[in-house]
Amino acid sequence: MTETPVDTARQAAGPAPPIAGRFVGGSEGYFRLVWRRFRRSIIGMIGLVLVVLLLLTAVFADFVAPMNPKESGIAFAPPDAISFTAPDKSLTLRPRIYPTIETGELDQVTFQPLTGPDYDHPHELGFFVDGADYWLLGLFPTNVHFFGTLDGSPVHFLGTDKFGRDILSRGIVGSRISLMIALIVVTITTTVGTIVGISSGYIGGRFDAWLQRFVELVLAFPQLPLYLALTSLIPITAPSNVFIAFVIALLAALGWAQLSREVRGKTLALARIEYVRAAMAVGASDWRIIIRHILPNVISHVIVVVTLQIPAIVLLESFLGFLGFAVKPPLISWGLMLQDTSSFSVIGSYPWILSPVVFVLIAVFAFNALGDGLRDAVDPY
Amino acid sequence: MAPPDSQFAPPERLDAGSNGASLLLDARHIGVRFKVEGGFVDAVRDVSFQLNKGETIAIVGESGSGKSVTARTVMGLLSRRATVARAARVVLDGEDILRFSEAKKRRLRGNRISMIFQEPMSSLNPVYNVAAQLTEVIHLHNRIGRRDALKRARELLEEVHIPEPEARLLQYPHQLSGGQRQRVMIAMAIANRPDLLIADEPTTALDVTVQARILNLIKELKAKYGMAVILITHDLTIVRRFSDYVYVMQNGEVKEHNRTEELFANPRHPYTQHLLGSEPRGAANPLPEGSPVILDGRGVRVVYTLKRGTFLKPDYFKLVAVDGLSLALHRRETLGLVGESGSGKTTFGQALIRLITNSEGEVFFDGEPCHDKDRRAMRRFRARMQVVFQDPFASLNPRMSIRQIVEEGLIVNRIGANGRERLERVRRALRDSGLPDNILSRFPHEFSGGQRQRIAIARAIALEPEFILLDEPTSALDLSVQAQIIDLLRKLQDEKGLSYLFISHDLKVVRALCHRIMVMQHGKVVEEGPVAEVLNDPKTDYTRRLVRAAFDIAA
Numbered sequence: 001m002t003e004t005p006v007d008t009a010r011q012a013a014g015p016a017p018p019i020a021g022r023f024v025g026g027s028e029g030y031f032r033l034v035w036r037r038f039r040r041s042i043i044g045m046i047g048l049v050l051v052v053l054l055l056l057t058a059v060f061a062d063f064v065a066p067m068n069p070k071e072s073g074i075a076f077a078p079p080d081a082i083s084f085t086a087p088d089k090s091l092t093l094r095p096r097i098y099p100t101i102e103t104g105e106l107d108q109v110t111f112q113p114l115t116g117p118d119y120d121h122p123h124e125l126g127f128f129v130d131g132a133d134y135w136l137l138g139l140f141p142t143n144v145h146f147f148g149t150l151d152g153s154p155v156h157f158l159g160t161d162k163f164g165r166d167i168l169s170r171g172i173v174g175s176r177i178s179l180m181i182a183l184i185v186v187t188i189t190t191t192v193g194t195i196v197g198i199s200s201g202y203i204g205g206r207f208d209a210w211l212q213r214f215v216e217l218v219l220a221f222p223q224l225p226l227y228l229a230l231t232s233l234i235p236i237t238a239p240s241n242v243f244i245a246f247v248i249a250l251l252a253a254l255g256w257a258q259l260s261r262e263v264r265g266k267t268l269a270l271a272r273i274e275y276v277r278a279a280m281a282v283g284a285s286d287w288r289i290i291i292r293h294i295l296p297n298v299i300s301h302v303i304v305v306v307t308l309q310i311p312a313i314v315l316l317e318s319f320l321g322f323l324g325f326a327v328k329p330p331l332i333s334w335g336l337m338l339q340d341t342s343s344f345s346v347i348g349s350y351p352w353i354l355s356p357v358v359f360v361l362i363a364v365f366a367f368n369a370l371g372d373g374l375r376d377a378v379d380p381y
Numbered sequence: 382m383a384p385p386d387s388q389f390a391p392p393e394r395l396d397a398g399s400n401g402a403s404l405l406l407d408a409r410h411i412g413v414r415f416k417v418e419g420g421f422v423d424a425v426r427d428v429s430f431q432l433n434k435g436e437t438i439a440i441v442g443e444s445g446s447g448k449s450v451t452a453r454t455v456m457g458l459l460s461r462r463a464t465v466a467r468a469a470r471v472v473l474d475g476e477d478i479l480r481f482s483e484a485k486k487r488r489l490r491g492n493r494i495s496m497i498f499q500e501p502m503s504s505l506n507p508v509y510n511v512a513a514q515l516t517e518v519i520h521l522h523n524r525i526g527r528r529d530a531l532k533r534a535r536e537l538l539e540e541v542h543i544p545e546p547e548a549r550l551l552q553y554p555h556q557l558s559g560g561q562r563q564r565v566m567i568a569m570a571i572a573n574r575p576d577l578l579i580a581d582e583p584t585t586a587l588d589v590t591v592q593a594r595i596l597n598l599i600k601e602l603k604a605k606y607g608m609a610v611i612l613i614t615h616d617l618t619i620v621r622r623f624s625d626y627v628y629v630m631q632n633g634e635v636k637e638h639n640r641t642e643e644l645f646a647n648p649r650h651p652y653t654q655h656l657l658g659s660e661p662r663g664a665a666n667p668l669p670e671g672s673p674v675i676l677d678g679r680g681v682r683v684v685y686t687l688k689r690g691t692f693l694k695p696d697y698f699k700l701v702a703v704d705g706l707s708l709a710l711h712r713r714e715t716l717g718l719v720g721e722s723g724s725g726k727t728t729f730g731q732a733l734i735r736l737i738t739n740s741e742g743e744v745f746f747d748g749e750p751c752h753d754k755d756r757r758a759m760r761r762f763r764a765r766m767q768v769v770f771q772d773p774f775a776s777l778n779p780r781m782s783i784r785q786i787v788e789e790g791l792i793v794n795r796i797g798a799n800g801r802e803r804l805e806r807v808r809r810a811l812r813d814s815g816l817p818d819n820i821l822s823r824f825p826h827e828f829s830g831g832q833r834q835r836i837a838i839a840r841a842i843a844l845e846p847e848f849i850l851l852d853e854p855t856s857a858l859d860l861s862v863q864a865q866i867i868d869l870l871r872k873l874q875d876e877k878g879l880s881y882l883f884i885s886h887d888l889k890v891v892r893a894l895c896h897r898i899m900v901m902q903h904g905k906v907v908e909e910g911p912v913a914e915v916l917n918d919p920k921t922d923y924t925r926r927l928v929r930a931a932f933d934i935a936a
Binding site: 274277282285292 | 775793
């Protein structure tokens with residue numbers, strides 16, 4: 001037999017017939033092994049930490065966001081710089097900002113009111129400060145925010161949009177809708193994809209042949225025109241939550257096919273493997289074989305696909321949102337925020353309104369890194 | 382107390398300098414270390430060997446002994462995760478080839494040293510025809526024209542005795558049989574008249590009757606060109622017949638080396654003695670008189686309908702895998718089903734226990750008809766008929782613990798009133814299979830091939846069946862493990878009164894285990910009878926070839 005290094009490693013302990021001595025120390029299940037391999041991937045761990053932070057941020061968005069995302073102030077105010085100096089250049093220990101105010105002058109060309117920092121009334125910053133009222137987790141009324149100004153006055157670390165709303169707070173609160181869409185869509189697509197894939201691969205025969213033609217049909221659909229056409233079917237007066245449900249249904253309806261293909265392929269191979277035959281030989285039912293033998297062996301693949309599909313949906317949502325087809329106000333999502341950036345002159349004058357792109361980038365990177373790390377850990381060779 | 386290992390394996394050969402043979406290759410202190418999950422594994426430790434011009438040495442050992450890694454070190458073909466020990470030297474004609482630059486090593490490979498591998502299908506490139514692959518090797522090391530290279534390729538194919546070499550040149554690997562592919566590999570290997578040919582298990586993937594021919598070809602070419610050959614194998618009969626000098630490896634170390642006759646006549650290291658003593662031996666215990674028939678198959682026929690042709694013009698044809706076979710297996714009897722790959726023996730076996738649906742014929746189990754039952758109705762028979770498969774790595778679900786694996790049949794068949802009772806049966810099955818019963822919560826990847834096969838046997842006997850289908854249960858295992866499994870199967874048969882249908886291509890194992898034997902070829906039985914009769918006095922030409930391949934290599 002030809003030894004690959006892996007074989008050698010596995011058999012290095014020797015196929016010694018008296019076995020008893022070898023069984024000392026803890027036994028490791030499959031997921032323990034995966035976790036051990038995953039921990040060695042730095043990128044994967046960064047991804048994992050970021051994903052956890054992102055999810056926590058989304059859940060506690062109102063707490064993390066320094067301001068009420070719907071409160072408006074000065075439009076297109078530039079980001080407030082955190083400063084450690086007083087106006088007289090002396091150092092202060094408490095970080096502070098100099099809020100943007102209208103200076104009372106008008107632009108000579110456009111006659112817009114000019115804005116500038118107000119050096120006379122600095123707002124000191126701090127953690128766990130009182131601010132806008134909200135319901136924590138929808139259960140407890142409170143007004144404590146993770147950070148903000150001590151006196152509860154407005155602060156815009158990433159500036160404001162055209163209605164004067166805080167972009168940072170909107171981005172943080174918007175992560176809820178963006179991630180929720182992605183999670184719901186991916187939950188549906190993986191469930192449907194796995195069920196379709198396993199039944200197609202396991203039952204096989206004519207059922208498989210016809211089901212796969214249908215899967216091909218779904219795969220072959222030109223997705224983008226379809227999204228645009230179908231979203232324009234929804235009445236413009238529909239409430240925003242109906243609209244979002246429709247978008248989710250649409251993304252899910254077109255997203256499951258690829259995964260079902262992959263799961264089917266794995267199932268086809270597994271259905272012929274010897275341990276499945278052995279289970280048939282002891283008289284196990286199809287249901288038991290699927291649940292106990294096939295599903296556990298495809299699930300690792302599915303988990304990897306899930307983590308790689310979430311960023312794809314986040315991107316798709318931001319893209320559709322940019323075109324105005326995903327989320328409607330008053331809901332907030334990253335895609336919707338990017339809609340404001342559609343004009344060149346706006347980007348030229350107020351570049352900070354592009355900052356939702358950073359949220360999308362972080363989310364996409366986090367899930368992709370986690371997915372890559374997981375894939376390497378699940379299937380290292 | 383065991384003597385220190387170096388005692389029987391000094392770095393120098395025992396016959397160094399005798400017969401005026403001149404040294405071709407002198408390898409000293411080869412050590413190879415692999416980086417693995419959480420540390421290092423020393424796959425090879427301080428291995429030294431020498432090879433004279435025109436001579437064959439064999440490196441023998443079981444899987445994991447480091448024999449292939451040693452050969453790859455000589456070829457410079459180790460993976461990136463391997464590091465070779467500092468002290469290692471491989472001197473070929475006065476030059477240390479381990480310290481060659483990559484370019485210089487490339488010039489060496491395929492030219493002065495070449496190698497043939499175990500699996501000829503994966504060693505040949507499927508998208509090129511034979512001519513392209515052969516001329517590529519020739520062109521790599523020679524400056525000759527296309528026409529000359531093609532002519533040389535043709536000559537090479539003639540030299541390896543491939544029929545109709547002209548036609549083969551234009552064929553692709555998948556159009557050749559396994560033996561022909563290995564011949565093409567050999568042709569590629571000898572294309573540049575190497576001084577040294579490394580043959581890494583060259584016949585393991587081939588059918589028994591083909592093995593002897595390939596080995597004879599290597600021997601013939603060796604004599605013709607005065608090549609030296611390093612033969613890596615686990616098969617002692619091959620070693621005995623084809624090598625001049627033997628190195629025995631275990632756990633990455635040379636345990637003993639000697640001239641072939643000396644080693645076989647007088648093995649000194651305990652491991653060598655163990656290895657030589659692990660040829661399958663013994664015979665099945667005599668069958669009690671008048672034992673009733675337990676499994677009765679009559680005219681079993683399995684036909685697959687395959688489609689060829691295009692989508693618009695489909696052309697269905699029938700492949701007869703098993704052609705109307707009958708068999709009657711008695712209680713406590715072991716019936717050997719023998720044949721080369723593709724002879725339909727596995728299909729026949731699985732049809733008999735209805736894992737495959739037969740198209741025609743009747744099957745009776747203990748007098749009850751099975752052929753008319755569907756899967757659900759077959760369930761009440763399942764506990765009484767069990768199966769053990771060939772590949773111990775594929776037959777255990779990697780996500781289930783040993784307890785779950787062995788217990789599954791009990792749960793499915795509602796055997797045992799409660800968990801405690803089932804657990805007791807699982808423990809007993811493990812003990813009966815020669816395993817400790819404290820491995821319940823472990824997972825299959827923690828076990829070696831032989832241990833896994835024991836777990837598979839435990840899964841089968843936990844149900845206390847009356848009949849077990851053994852589908853090549855020993856052919857993926859090392860020789861010494863093979864012998865243990867055979868002993869175990871024989872012991873279980875005696876204790877529990879089991880009946881076996883034993884599918885194998887290895888007549889040595891069959892002789893050690895079976896009462897009767899059926900020889901299959903192309904879905905038909907060509908010969909059957911008591912084991913001694915068929916093996917000692919084969920009636921048909923096909924059986925004679927099988928017998929010769931299994932036992933006569935040693936002669």
